[in-house]
Amino acid sequence: MINSAIRTVILLFSLSVLLGCEGAPLPPEVMQAEHREHDLWKADAEIYAPEEYKQYKLALRNGKDLLAKESSRFVWFRDYEPIRTEFVRILSQGSKTLQEIEKQKQIKSHSVADQIAFFQKRISTIRGLSSLINEGRVSCSSLTKAELLLSELRLLNQRGKFADAEEKLKSLPKYTSKAIEAISPILNRYADDTRIRKWRDMVNDTVNQSKERGIHSIVVSKVDRKLTLYHNGTPRKTYEIGIGTNGSKDKLYAGDRATPEGKYYITKKMQRSRYYKALLINYPNDDDRRQFASAKKKGLIPKYVGIGGLIEIHGGGKYGMTYGCITMENSQIDELFSMVDVGTPVTIVGTAEYDNNISSAIKRL
């Protein structure tokens, strides 16, 4: 009897070992939780939710340990229900983290896109300003690099590589600042109220002179690229002009390619000139000479360089760049030539407006 019982137990044990080891199937949530871990990894959880991702992996690890323990139990005693419950909890934790990551990514994507738009606008403004003062050659190299960086940033944003994009964004201000730095000494002249007040006074004097003496007078505004002919204190005609390569600066010495600022007058009318017709002005005047002497004394200009001269209003086309002269269309110099005389006052200023193109653009930078 005992032998029979022992035999039965051994047989059942052997059969269960050989045939019954499979037991109940694993809860599907186990596999799902593993897939969720992969989803989290793909979603860059290490970057956007490092702590939550760590917690998830830890929970998954613990869950798997529990599963291993349960699986090691004798087939008849295995109960996967608590395991399933635990993995449901892990899955829910993972879903929550995944949602949080997506939310964060959306925020990052908008933030990167906003910054791209901000810098694009900034670059356009700097380009516009550079073009306005003919100084593209000193700023465009940096601006091009900034634009190239922007195109790389757009790619990274499209690919969802927001962390890389944010890292790259850090180097953008370097290029825009370099471009601003290159043009700001010139730009700031047009936002300096004291200087503008002085220019306004010069323009007012010239216009009053035209009114009081009933004569023609010329006012050139460099920032507007405009030459206005006054008669009896009233503007009669305005022409578009070009100025020197460094025309937005005040002329200081020969070869600086800047256009002088000050009160001048026509000293000679040249029917024939290299650039069609020309009106020679009395640059350098006394103020120019004083300025030149002072700059030379301070060592601001090369030792053997002269003050320069032969500044004209001439034909040849309204587009810059000259060596410092004011250039206009041939048909227009014809018209102007016929209306002015030797002795006609010519006042050249940066601007007469406090709120000019440059000062308003500087505010947007």
Next chain:
Amino acid sequence: MKARTTVKLLVVALALSVFLLGCAKKPEQEINNTKAALDSAIQEGAEKYAKEEAKLLNDDLAAAQDEVKKQDEKFFKNYDKAKEMLASVQAKADSLKAEIPARKEKAKTDAQAALDAAKTAVADANALLAKAPKGKGTMADIEALKADAAGLDESIKEAETLMTSEEYFAAADKANGIKDKAAEVSSQISAALEKVKGKKK
């Protein structure tokens, strides 16, 4: 007689147990070999050129180790499945490692092609600039465009540096950006030249 039968059965059960326990040698060597294969694939550049595959192999290795752990907990241990899993991971890691040089080479070739195209585009822009008028007219624009081209030239050098440091994907992105910008500069130069031609008529 009955006692002899019982003894026989006990011997069979014992033999069966010994058989089952006999398979239970923990696959330490296999784990080490698989880890080494995976490390070797990663060193070859798997995380850069086959990031997802490398991650999946890491997961598979972890799953194999879980299986080992599962068996560790059992009275009757059977590491066969774990060994199979480890062998599979090792084979995949070896295969991935073998694939990396080709992928790297492709990335390099693609980046070099992008860089060459960018260089050509920049050279075209510079050639157009060389034709630009030297006097007045559109000189302000031309001078600015020359500075743009200088920026492109410098960026080409940056892309070349990325190539040297084997950052092929970054180099290709930069080169593609340079090419597009160079094309933009070329069209601006052409527009400026047209403006001059128009004026001369």
